[in-house]
Amino acid sequence: MPSILQLDLQQILSQALSFLLLVWVLRRFAWRPLLGMLDARRAQIARDLDAASRQRQEMEQLKQLLGRRLEAIDEEARRKIQEAIREGRRIAAEIQEEARAQAQGILSKSKETIELEVAKAKVTLRDELTDMTVGAVERLLRGKLDAKTDQQLVASILDELGSSTQTGSDPVGS
Amino acid sequence: MINQDPVSARYAEALFGLIKPSGRLAEAAQELARVGALIRAHADLPQFLCNPGVEAEDKLGVLERLLGGGWSGDVRAFVRLVLSMGRPEYLVEMADAFQALVDEDAGLLRVTVRSAHPLSAAARERLTRQLERLERRRIEMAEATDPELIGGIQVELDHRVLDGSVKTKLAELRQRLKSVRVH
Numbered sequence: 001m002p003s004i005l006q007l008d009l010q011q012i013l014s015q016a017l018s019f020l021l022l023v024w025v026l027r028r029f030a031w032r033p034l035l036g037m038l039d040a041r042r043a044q045i046a047r048d049l050d051a052a053s054r055q056r057q058e059m060e061q062l063k064q065l066l067g068r069r070l071e072a073i074d075e076e077a078r079r080k081i082q083e084a085i086r087e088g089r090r091i092a093a094e095i096q097e098e099a100r101a102q103a104q105g106i107l108s109k110s111k112e113t114i115e116l117e118v119a120k121a122k123v124t125l126r127d128e129l130t131d132m133t134v135g136a137v138e139r140l141l142r143g144k145l146d147a148k149t150d151q152q153l154v155a156s157i158l159d160e161l162g163s164s165t166q167t168g169s170d171p172v173g174s
Numbered sequence: 175m176i177n178q179d180p181v182s183a184r185y186a187e188a189l190f191g192l193i194k195p196s197g198r199l200a201e202a203a204q205e206l207a208r209v210g211a212l213i214r215a216h217a218d219l220p221q222f223l224c225n226p227g228v229e230a231e232d233k234l235g236v237l238e239r240l241l242g243g244g245w246s247g248d249v250r251a252f253v254r255l256v257l258s259m260g261r262p263e264y265l266v267e268m269a270d271a272f273q274a275l276v277d278e279d280a281g282l283l284r285v286t287v288r289s290a291h292p293l294s295a296a297a298r299e300r301l302t303r304q305l306e307r308l309e310r311r312r313i314e315m316a317e318a319t320d321p322e323l324i325g326g327i328q329v330e331l332d333h334r335v336l337d338g339s340v341k342t343k344l345a346e347l348r349q350r351l352k353s354v355r356v357h
Binding site: 122126147153157161 | 289290291292293294297300301304308324325326327336338340344347348351352354356357
């Protein structure tokens with residue numbers, strides 16, 4: 001029975017020769033392209049890393065820029081809000097002043113109207129009182145002034161006429 | 175002198191000049207006054223007298239019949255002239271104007287006295303004297319009673335009015351009171 005550790009020198013030599021031949025073929029035809037691929041890959045990775053770094057920097061810059069822009073926008077918004085508040089206060093003051101002036105005008109006009117109405121009422125009252133008084137006197141005289149009293153009245157008129165004819169004044173009305 | 179229409183005044187003056195020499199002014203004034211009163215009394219008469227289709231002679235005839243005659247030749251001729259000249263609408267005013275001329279010639283002033291109650295004889299006499307003194311003319315007074323005056327008298331002479339009536343005094347009082355300023 002052959003031993004499993006029995007070495008076949010010929011086989012060993014042929015395998016070693018085949019191995020060396022393989023190494024030589026690999027070294028001759030595959031080693032350089034493989035290294036070239038590895039170098040290319042390394043370079044690509046380095047470029048990618050640079051690009052990532054640049055992008056990160058750009059992102060940082062963009063972030064700072066955006067931050068500043070946002071601050072500026074916030075400032076502008078605050079400024080506009082303040083302006084709007086001031087404008088609103090100014091308009092409110094104007095409206096208030098206008099309303100006050102209008103109210104003053106209405107009040108003044110109302111006072112004038114009231115004064116006019118009071119004056120008219122006084123005149124009406126005066127005229128009505130006059131009509132009532134003179135009307136009452138007229139009714140009283142119509143009832144009380146009899147022929148005898150009328151004769152006395154005529155006599156007094158004639159006295160007056162006589163004195164005026166003596167003094168030369170004109171007693172005659174038109 | 176009462177304000178008169180110039181046409182009436184002119185005709186009245188012509189008649190006055192015609193009649194005055196005869197000394198019959200008062201009678202003529204009376205006759206013409208009757209014509210005026212007749213026209214005033216008949217509402218249709220002015221329209222008839224103004225009708226151009228009726229002859230002046232026919233109009234005169236109607237007037238004569240209504241008056242029953244009793245007018246002098248001068249007055250009749252005057253009325254005939256007025257009718258033929260187409261001025262019948264002025265006849266009443268002509269009668270008044272002629273009466274005024276006659277009164278003036280006689281130094282007479284006709285006044286109308288209105289009073290609420292009839293005047294006593296003494297008051298009438300006194301008023302006449304005072305008016306004669308005032309106007310320096312003889313006064314012929316016509317009286318009228320008007321209860322609306324309430325009391326006092328109202329004298330109309332020419333175109334003037336002497337107003338001593340209670341009604342006017344009350345109206346003046348009312349006017350004065352209404353002109354008082356109120357505060």
